[in-house]
Each structure stands twice: as structure tokens, then as C-alpha cells.
Amino acid sequence: MAGHSKWANIQHRKNAQDAKRGGLFTRLIREVTIAARSGPDPAANSRLRLAIDKALKANLTKDAIERAVKRGSGTGDSGSNIEEIRYEGYGPGGVAFMVDCMTDNRNRTASEVRHTFSKYGGNLGSDGSVSYLFERMGVIVYATPADDEKTMEFAIDAGAEDVVVNEDGAIEIITTPESFADVFSNLQRDLTADPIFAEVVERPTIYVKPSDEGLDTLEKMLDKLEGLDDVQSVHHNADLPELQENSG
Numbered sequence: 001m002a003g004h005s006k007w008a009n010i011q012h013r014k015n016a017q018d019a020k021r022g023g024l025f026t027r028l029i030r031e032v033t034i035a036a037r038s039g040p041d042p043a044a045n046s047r048l049r050l051a052i053d054k055a056l057k058a059n060l061t062k063d064a065i066e067r068a069v070k071r072g073s074g075t076g077d078s079g080s081n082i083e084e085i086r087y088e089g090y091g092p093g094g095v096a097f098m099v100d101c102m103t104d105n106r107n108r109t110a111s112e113v114r115h116t117f118s119k120y121g122g123n124l125g126s127d128g129s130v131s132y133l134f135e136r137m138g139v140i141v142y143a144t145p146a147d148d149e150k151t152m153e154f155a156i157d158a159g160a161e162d163v164v165v166n167e168d169g170a171i172e173i174i175t176t177p178e179s180f181a182d183v184f185s186n187l188q189r190d191l192t193a194d195p196i197f198a199e200v201v202e203r204p205t206i207y208v209k210p211s212d213e214g215l216d217t218l219e220k221m222l223d224k225l226e227g228l229d230d231v232q233s234v235h236h237n238a239d240l241p242e243l244q245e246n247s248g
Contacts, residue, residue, distance in 0.1 A: 023229055028055040029068045030082055030102040033234070034235040036072030046181030050200075087113045087130060089124035093214040093222050095238045096130035097122070098202060103230040112228050120221035133237055134202040136162075140182030140187065141154075144169035151191060158186035204237035215241075 032055055035048040042049040048069070055065050085106060087099040097117075103109040117124050142151055148171055152163045155173045160172040160183055175183045177200050184198055210218050218238055226233045 024058060025060055025064070026229070027102070027232055028058055028060050029064060031055070032065055032068040034084060034098060034102060035071035036069040040069050040073035040075065046178070050181050050184075051155075067168045085109060086127075086131075088129045089117050089122055090130065091117065091122035091236070091238075092120055092217045093208060093210040093238075095208050095210060095218060095236050096133050096204070097225075098131060098134065099225055099231060100109065100233045100235070101228075101230045102232050104214040107232040109228075112230070113225070116221065116224050116228070120217055121222070122221065131202075133206055134204055134235060136177050136200065136202055138175035138177055138183065138200050139197060139203070140173040140175070140180075140184060140195050142171045142173075142191070154187060154190045154201055155183070158183045158190070166235055202235040204235075207237050207239040209239040 004090060020213075028051070031051040032048065035045065035051040038047060040043040040048070042052055052065055052069075065194065081104050082102050083104075085101045085103060087097075087101065087110075089097055091097050099107050099113055101113070114124055116122075140155075148165060148169070150216075151171050152165070155163045155171070159172045159179050160175055164172040164174070173183070173187070180200050187195070222234060222236070225231055
């Protein structure tokens with residue numbers, strides 16, 4: 001399956017998740033708050049720069065973003081007890097899952113995630129039990145640019161680790177997690193087109209193809225996990241049918 005299709009699937013699921021849940025702004029504020037703990041200056045804090053950019057694109061107000069930055073950096077109102085937690089485990093059919101959460105109540109979040117795994121025939125594991133099956137990287141995808149050679153040249157100059165032209169003409173730019181923000185900013189400056197996908201992701205090194213019988217259960221588990229208020233993102237290594245989610 002072409003790389004572009006995988007990222008299109010991921011982006012479509014994210015969009016559907018955001019539309020379905022009313023907590024998009026809450027998740028964005030949490031991201032900004034957590035990122036600001038490493039420093040309130042976006043120019044010196046790439047994670048914060050990305051979090052703010054994502055929040056602005058989702059039409060979160062600048063006032064709300066500023067309050068989140070102050071709260072996270074300790075210069076605003078106190079009481080930011082949000083913590084990051086990752087849960088690892090296996091779902092139906094041996095599909096590996098990593099569930100990233102931001103929460104102010106660890107017990108509540110653990111109970112909800114554990115219940116979801118159990119309900120759909122999965123089980124939680126210990127830290128590191130499935131993370132070795134994923135590779136963290138930045139991925140930026142442009143759909144069939146008019147001048148692919150120019151796009152590739154800009155990507156390399158911007159500091160990309162690798163550039164792949166897929167069969168459908170989409171260009172997939174790979175970065176390290178640390179350089180993603182700078183590469184993305186440089187490409188935004190040099191290219192007029194907007195990417196169809198731009199995220200730091202956990203990319204599976206091995207994919208598991210679910211059975212036809214297990215696919216429905218897997219989809220229900222994904223929807224349930226993504227619908228939990230404390231869940232920020234869900235990573236898995238299921239080889240889902242191409243653009244299956246793209247039905248709306």
C-alpha cells in the first residue's frame with residue numbers, strides 16, 4: 001500500500017475524530033500547556049511552535065493559546081496538573097497499540113483505557129511491550145505537486161532525512177522528530193502548496209493484517225479509544241484496507 005494512502009487514512013481518521021468529538025479545543029489546549037513546560041518561547045521550543053500552529057489552524061483563539069502557554073510555563077494561573085501517559089498493549093488479532101493520553105486523573109484514564117482493551121478482546125502490557133514495533137519520525141506529504149523536482153530539492157535543503165515519490169505522484173518527506181518543526185517551517189516558507197499531511201508519527205516497522213471477521217471489532221476499538229476524553233492519539237500497526245475510512 002502506497003505511503004500516501006496510509007497518511008491519507010490517518011488524516012481522514014483524525015478529521016472524523018475531531019468532528020465527532022466536542023473536545024478538540026480541550027486537546028489542543030492540553031498540547032500547548034504540556035509543550036510550554038519546556039519553555040514559553042516558540043522560537044526556542046519546537047514542540048510548542050507546532051502545538052500553537054495546530055491550535056491556530058483549528059481556530060483556537062490567541063487568548064486561549066496565551067493562557068495555556070502561561071499555565072504550562074508557570075507564569076500564569078497555577079494548577080496545571082496535567083500529565084502525559086502512554087499505554088501499550090495488544091488489540092484483537094494481535095494488533096499492537098500505543099495510546100497517548102494527557103490527563104489530570106491518572107486513575108480515571110487508566111480505568112477507561114483498560115476497560116476498552118478488555119471489552120474488545122485486547123490486553124494492556126508493560127512499558128516497552130510494543131513500542132519497539134514503531135519508529136518515531138516526522139512525515140510531511142504533498143499531493144502530486146506541479147514541480148516534484150523542485151519540491152524534493154527544497155525538502156533536502158530544508159534538512160529532510162529522506163524524500164520518497166509514491167506511485168500516485170505524492171511526495172513523502174521524512175524527518176527526524178527533532179528536526180520536523182524546522183523542516184516544516186522551511187517548507188511552508190519556500191513552497192506555496194500546503195501539505196495534505198504533516199505530523200510527528202509513530203510509524204510501524206511491521207504491519208498486521210486483521211482478518212475480515214476481526215476488522216469490525218478493531219474499528220470499534222479504535223473509535224472507542226479515540227472517543228475517550230483523555231486520549232490525544234492512538235497508534236497501531238493494523239494494515240487497514242486502503243482508504244476504508246474515506247466513506248463520508
